[in-house]
Each structure stands twice: as C-alpha cells, then as structure tokens.
Amino acid sequence: MPNIDEIRTMESLDAVVRVPGSKSYTQRALVISALAEGKTFLRNPLFSEDTKYMMAALRFLGAEIVSSGEDVIVTGTAGKITNPGAGIYLGNNGTAMRFLAGMVSLGRGDFLLTGDRRLCERPMGPLLDALRVLGVGSTCPGKEGHPPVVIHAGGIKGGRLMIDGVESSQYVSSILISAPYAKGDVWIGLKGPAVSRPYIDMTVDVMRAFGVPVEGEAVGGFRVKGRRCYESGRFLIEADASSASYFFLAAALCGGRVRVTHMNPQTLQGDIGFLRILEHLGCAVSTGDSWVEVAGKTRLAGECSFDMKDMPDMVPTLAALAAVREGKTVIRNVPHLRMKESNRLEALVNELRRVGVQAEETQDGIVIEGGKPRGAEIETYDDHRIAMSFAMLGLVVRGIRIRNRECVRKSFSGFWEEMKKLYHRP
Numbered sequence: 034m035p036n037i038d039e040i041r042t043m044e045s046l047d048a049v050v051r052v053p054g055s056k057s058y059t060q061r062a063l064v065i066s067a068l069a070e071g072k073t074f075l076r077n078p079l080f081s082e083d084t085k086y087m088m089a090a091l092r093f094l095g096a097e098i099v100s101s102g103e104d105v106i107v108t109g110t111a112g113k114i115t116n117p118g119a120g121i122y123l124g125n126n127g128t129a130m131r132f133l134a135g136m137v138s139l140g141r142g143d144f145l146l147t148g149d150r151r152l153c154e155r156p157m158g159p160l161l162d163a164l165r166v167l168g169v170g171s172t173c174p175g176k177e178g179h180p181p182v183v184i185h186a187g188g189i190k191g192g193r194l195m196i197d198g199v200e201s202s203q204y205v206s207s208i209l210i211s212a213p214y215a216k217g218d219v220w221i222g223l224k225g226p227a228v229s230r231p232y233i234d235m236t237v238d239v240m241r242a243f244g245v246p247v248e249g250e251a252v253g254g255f256r257v258k259g260r261r262c263y264e265s266g267r268f269l270i271e272a273d274a275s276s277a278s279y280f281f282l283a284a285a286l287c288g289g290r291v292r293v294t295h296m297n298p299q300t301l302q303g304d305i306g307f308l309r310i311l312e313h314l315g316c317a318v319s320t321g322d323s324w325v326e327v328a329g330k331t332r333l334a335g336e337c338s339f340d341m342k343d344m345p346d347m348v349p350t351l352a353a354l355a356a357v358r359e360g361k362t363v364i365r366n367v368p369h370l371r372m373k374e375s376n377r378l379e380a381l382v383n384e385l386r387r388v389g390v391q392a393e394e395t396q397d398g399i400v401i402e403g404g405k406p407r408g409a410e411i412e413t414y415d416d417h418r419i420a421m422s423f424a425m426l427g428l429v430v431r432g433i434r435i436r437n438r439e440c441v442r443k444s445f446s447g448f449w450e451e452m453k454k455l456y457h458r459p
Contacts, residue, residue, distance in 0.1 A: 039427075039432070039433070039434045040424055040426075040427025040428060040433045040434070040435070041427075041456070042427070042428055042429060042430070042431050043283075043287050043289070043428045043429065043455065043456070045287070045289055046283060046284060046287040046288070046289025046290065046291065046329075046428075046455060047289055047290050047458050048280075048283075048289075048290070048291050048292070048454050048455045048457070048458070049291075049292045049293075049294060049454070050280050050291060050292070050293055050294070050451050050454050050455070051272070051293070051294045051295055051451070052272050052273050052276040052277045052280070052293060052295075052296070052445070052451070053077075053079045053080070053081070053272070053273055053276060053445060053446075053447065054077040054078050054079040054270040054271070054272060054273060055079065055270055055271055055272065055273040055274065055275075055300075055302060056079050056081065056083060056084065056128075056273055056275070056276075056444050057128075057232060057235055057273075057275075057302065058235060058239065058270045058271060058302075059075070059078045059079040059084050059270050060083070060084060060087050060128050060129065060132065061132075061206070061210070061235060061236055061239040062075050062078070062239055062268050062270060063075070063078070063084065063087050063088060063091060063098075063105075063107065064087070064091065064132050064133070064136060064210055065210060065239055065240065065243050065263050066096075066107040066109055066243070066263070066265065066268070067091040067094065067095075067096035067098075067107055067109050067110060067136075068109055068110060068111075068112055068136065068139075068210070068211070068213075068214065068262075068263050069107075069109035069111070069243055069262070069263035069264060069265045070109055070111035070112075070262050070263070070264070070265060071108070071109060071111075071264075071265030072106060072107070072108050072109075072265055073106070073107045073108075073109065073243075073265040073266060073267070073268065074104055074105075074106055074266075074267045074268070075104060075105040075106075075107060075268050075270060076103065076104055076267065076268065076269045076270060077103060077104075077269060077270045077271070077272075077295075078104075078105045078270050079270070079273065079444070080100075080446065081442060081443060081444050081445065081446055082124065082126075082442045082443045082444075082446075083124070083126045083128070083129070083443050083444060086122075086123050086124045086126045086129055087123075087126060087128075087129045088105075090121045090123060090129060090133055091107075093115070093117040093119075093121055094110070094114050094115050094117065094121075094133075094136065094137065094140070095110040095113065095114060095115030096108065096109060096110055107265075109263070109265060111262055112139055112213075112214040112262060114136065114137060114139050114140030114141075114186075115140070116140050116141060116142045116143075116144060116186075117144075119145075120145035120146070120147050120181070121133070121144070121145065121146050121147070122147055122148060123146065123147070123148040123152060124148055124149055124152065125148060125149050125151050125152045125374055125415075125443070126148065126152070127152060127155050127203065127373075127374075128203055130146055130148060130152060130155070130157065130180055130182075131157060131160055131201065131203040131204060131206070131207045132203070132206065132207050132210060133146055134146060134157065134160055134161070134164065134171075134182065134184055134207060135160075135164070135189075135207035135208055135210060135211035136207075136210070136211050137184050137186055138164055138167075138169040138184055138186050138188070138189050138211060139186065139188060139189060139211055139214050140186040141186055141187060141188075142185075142186060143183050143184070143185055143186070144183065144184045144186055145181060145182075145183050146180060146181065146182050146183075146184065147180055147181035147182075148180055148181075151374065151375070151415070152180055153175060153176075153179055153180045153181060154179065154372075155179065155180070155372050155373075156178055156179055156372060157178065157179065157180065157182065157204070158177070158178025158179070159196060159197060159201075159204050160201075160203075160204040160207055160208075161173075161178065161182065163194050163196055163204060163208055163221075164184070164189075164208075166192060166193075166194040167189045167190055167191065167192055167194065167208070167215065167219065168187070168188070168189060168190035168192070169184065169185070169186065169187070169188075169189060170184075170185040171183060171184050171185060172185070188214075188215075188216060189211060189212070189214065189215035189216065189219070189259075190215065190216050190217060191212075191215040191216050191217025191218050191219050191259045192217065192219065192220075193219075193220045193222070194208075194219075194220070194221060194222070195221075195222045195223070195224055196208075196221060196222070196223055196224070197223075197224045197225065201228065201229070201369065202227055202228060202229040202230065202232040202233050203232070205221060205223070205227065205233050205236075205255070206232060206233055206236040208221055209221065209233070209236050209237065209240065209247065209255060209257060210236060210240065212257035212259065213240075213245045213257055213258070213259065213260075213261035213262065213263065214259070214260075214261070214262070215257075215259035215260075216259055216260065217259045217260075218256060218257065218258050218259050219256070219257045219259060220249070220254060220255070220256045221254055221255045221256075222254040223254065226342075228342055228343075228345075228369060229303065229342070229343060229344075229345060230303070230343055231301060231302065231303025231304075231306075231343055231344070232303065233255075234301050235301050235302065237255075238301055239268070240257075240263075242266075242268055243263040243264055243265075243266070243268070244263060244264035245257065245261055245263055271295075271296075271297045271300055271302075272293070272295045272296045272297065273302075273444070273445075274296070274300055274302035274303075274304040274305045274307075275302070275304045275346050275347070275418075275444070276444065276445045276448075277293045277296055277325065278304055278307045278347055278350045279350060279421045279422065279424075279425050279448075280293055280327075280425075280451075280455075281293070281307060281308065281311060281316075281325075281327040282350050282353060282354055282422070282425045283425050283428055283455055284316065284327040284328060284329045285311055285314070285316050285327065285329045285332070285354055286329065286353070286354065286357060286425060286426065286428055286429045287329055287428055287429060288329040288330070288331075289328070289329055290326065290327070290328045290329070291326065291327055291455070292324055292325070292326040293324060293325050293326070294323065294324050295323055295324070296323065296324055296325045297323065298320035298321075298324075298325050303343045303344045304344045304346055304347050306343060306344050306347070307344060307347045307350060307351070308325065308327070310339060310347075310351060311327060313333065313337070314332055314333045314337070314354070314358065315329075315330045315331050315332050315333045316328060316329055316330055317330055332354075332357075332358050332359070333358075333360075334358070334359040334360045335359075335360040335361075336360050336361040336362075336363070337360065337361070337362055337363070338362075338363040338365065339351065339362070339363070339364055339365070340365055340366045341364055341365070341366060341367045341398070342366040342367065345367045345369065345370055345373075346418060348364055348367055348370060348377060348381070348398075348399070349377060349381060349418045349419055349421075349422035349423075350418075350422050350425075351364060352364065352381045352385060352392075352399065352401060352422065353422040353423060353425055353426045355401040355403055356385055356388065356390045356401065356403060356404070356406050356426060357403060357404075357405075357406060357426070357429060357430075358403040359403050360402075360403055361400060361401070361402055361403070362400070362401045362403065363398070363399075363400050364398040364399045364400075364401070365395070365397050365398040366397055366398065367397060367398050368396065368397045368398070373416070373418075374414075374415065374416040374417065374418070374443070375414035375415065375416040375419065376414075377416065377418070377419070378394050378398065378399055379394060380412075380414045380416060380419055381399055381419070382394045382399060383412070384409075384411055384412060384419065384423060385401060387409045387410075387411065387412075388406040388407055388408070388409045388411075388423075388426070388430065388433070389404060389405070389406055389407040389409075390402070390403070390404050390406050391404065406426065406430045407430065407432065408430060408431050408432015408433055408434070409432065409433065409434070410434040410436060411423045411433060411434065411435050411436060412436055413435065413436055413437045413438075413440050415437060415440045416440060417440050417441045417442075417443040417444050417445065418444075420435055420437070420438060420440050420441050421441055421445065421448055423435060424438075424448075424452065428455070
C-alpha cells in the first residue's frame with residue numbers, strides 16, 4: 034500500500050492491531066506528574082503532536098521531562114511553577130490550553146498562552162470566569178474569552194463556583210487538576226448534566242492515582258481540599274479507545290474481524306461506548322482481560338437515533354458507518370463539535386455530500402441518509418478524526434483519497450502504518 038492517499042478496498046478482513054496510549058490519560062498524567070513532588074514514570078504514554086506541545090509547555094513551566102524507551106520520566110515541580118517570561122505556544126491543543134490556564138494560575142506574574150489560528154477560535158470564557166471567582170485574573174489580547182490569553186497569576190485562593198454543564202468538560206478538569214494547590218478548599222458545582230462527563234471521570238481517576246481524592250461527586254459537585262501535593266510514582270497509561278474505534282469501524286464496514294490488543298474493556302474512557310452502538314447495529318463484540326474484538330455482521334437497517342453527548346469524538350466514526358447503512362441515522366446532543374479541531378458538524382456534512390451521501394446539519398447534530406457512497410477526494414480540514422474516519426470508509430468505497438493525511442499526527446502518528454495491518458491476516 035505505497036500510496037495511502039487513495040485507500041485500497043478490502044475483500045475480506047481478519048486482523049490484529051495495536052493502538053497507542055490514551056491521549057486523554059496521557060495529557061492528564063503529564064500535567065499532574067509535572068505538579069507532583071518527585072519523579073514519576075509514565076508507562077505507554079502517547080507520543081503525538083498534541084502531547085509534544087504539552088511536554089514542551091511543561092518544561093517551560095519548570096518540569097523536567099525525558100523519554101526512556103516507551104516511558105516518559107517526569108520530575109515534578111511540587112506546585113512551584115516557573116514563569117518562562119515568554120509566550121507558550123500550544124498549536125491546536127485545546128486540552129493543553131484549558132489545563133495549563135489552571136496550572137499557571139499557581140505561579141507568579143503574567144503567563145501568555147497562545148496557539149494556532151484554529152485554537153484562537155476555540156472558546157474558554159467560562160474557564161476564565163471560573164478562575165476569576167478563585168482569585169485569578171486574566172486578559173485576552175484578541176477576542177474576549179478566546180486565546181491568546183494572559184493569566185495574571187498569584188495563586189488560587191479557593192472557594193465555591195458553578196460551571197454550566199453544557200460547556201466543555203475541560204473547564205471542570207482544569208480547575209480540578211490545580212485545586213490541590215489552592216490556598217483553601219475548592220468546590221465545583223455543575224449547572225445541569227455535564228457534556229462529556231467521562232472525561233471528568235478520567236481526571237478524577239488520575240488525581241486519585243497520584244494521591245489526591247475528589248469528594249462530593251454523589252451530590253452533584255466536586256470538592257478538593259487545598260494545600261495538598263500530588264505524590265509521584267508509576268502510572269500505566271492504557272490504550273486509546275478513540276484510536277481503537279477506527280479499527281472497530283473497519284470490522285463493521287467490511288463485515289470482518291478486528292482485534293485490538295492492550296485494550297482495557299473496562300476503561301473509563303467514554304469512547305469505549307462506541308462498542309454499544311456497534312452491537313446495536315448488529316456487530317458482535319467480545320473481550321478479554323486486555324483486548325477487544327469486533328466482528329462485523331449484517332447491519333441493522335431503518336432509522337436510528339444516537340445521543341453522543343458523552344462521546345462526541347465518536348461522531349465522525351459513526352458518520353462513516355452511517356454513510357453505508359440503509360436508513361436514517363440521527364446524531365444529536367453534540368453542538369459543541371462546532372468548536373473542535375474543525376467545525377466537525379459542517380465538515381462531516383460537506384464530506385458526506387462529497388461522497389454522494391445525503392446529510393443535513395441540525396441545531397445539535399447531523400441527520401444522515403445512508404446510501405451508496407462514491408469515491409472522492411476528502412478534505413480533512415486539518416482534523417485528525419475526519420481523516421481517520423473517512424480512511425476507513427475507503428476500505429469499502431473505491432476511490433477514496435485523503436488530503437493532508439499527516440494531520441493524524443495530532444493523536445495517532447502511526448495510524449497509516451497500523452492500517453496496513455488490516456490487509457494482512459494474523
């Protein structure tokens with residue numbers, strides 16, 4: 034498969050693949066180990082464009098980070114943040130922008146956080162408002178409530194705040210991660226159900242692994258005691274459920290079998306919920322202690338509706354499957370996808386129409402009328418998830434070509450090499 038830009042279709046599929054470490058867990062573990070006291074060994078972290086931006090930023094802030102084989106060794110700051118005296122550039126890493134806004138609040142002086150054009154279009158006003166409640170000021174040199182942002186740091190005083198649940202879960206995670214170093218306790222309440230709640234659960238999981246419990250979840254909020262410090266140690270980062278989903282999609286599209294190894298079937302990653310959708314649509318899912326296997330079967334026809342609030346990153350993956358499924362697929366409760374690496378709702382509608390599939394954008398999602406897609410050159414909008422989803426569609430639709438295929442480096446640098454394994458039986 035020398036030219037992956039045009040995907041070669043499959044006649045049969047029976048493959049075993051391995052995906053990299055979770056991007057969500059890697060970024061959380063990097064920030065928390067950088068705040069910890071002492072040396073932490075992170076096993077199986079993701080090395081990607083996003084995590085490289087994160088590691089470079091944490092080095093600017095005083096952490097020592099070195100690679101050792103498949104591990105990353107982080108010597109933490111014990112919450113004593115260095116002011117680099119220069120701007121910190123984060124590319125299009127929205128997670129880093131939100132998490133580091135909280136982290137640099139623990140330092141002293143002004144910290145400038147910025148990124149590429151798309152990152153500067155992504156909102157963070159509610160997070161800046163929450164930090165103000167906790168005694169941290171900020172200014173936005175460009176558009177109010179958007180990067181670039183200057184955090185006027187002097188420590189987090191603690192206190193009580195409310196965050197609208199319809200906003201990004203990353204706002205909650207950012208406050209939680211830095212809360213142990215506040216001068217007093219921090220209590221976060223949510224207005225309504227949280228979008229992408231599993232991502233908050235992952236944050237709480239990593240905090241506990243580093244010795245800081247989060248209280249109060251049972252009553253709809255989060256309480257973190259201040260004047261604490263994360264404990265260093267060893268942390269194993271499990272495989273990325275989002276990356277695995279593209280190979281599960283391959284099985285569903287081709288009617289074959291794909292096993293993803295080193296995958297925790299009981300993971301807290303919300304995107305593992307994509308397996309429930311595949312089962313509903315007719316696939317067979319089997320699991321072991323450290324693997325998940327999907328076997329494609331006859332696809333369920335007719336109208337189906339899916340609430341994707343807790344796994345918004347799976348919308349492009351589901352859209353690719355909906356393109357070949359007979360019947361209408363309604364994807365709802367994901368208006369915030371307009372503010373991802375691309376405007377994903379608009380991008381998906383454009384590219385589905387490009388391959389001859391009827392699709393309409395709604396207020397909170399997409400409606401797709403399955404059909405018989407045709408080959409086309411896919412615009413990726415520099416969005417890794419658009420590229421990987423439509424690449425898998427190319428397994429069953431002749432003539433799919435992917436523009437700017439290197440955008441997958443944001444989360445899965447080895448995607449194209451791993452995809453080659455689908456063409457060879459184990």
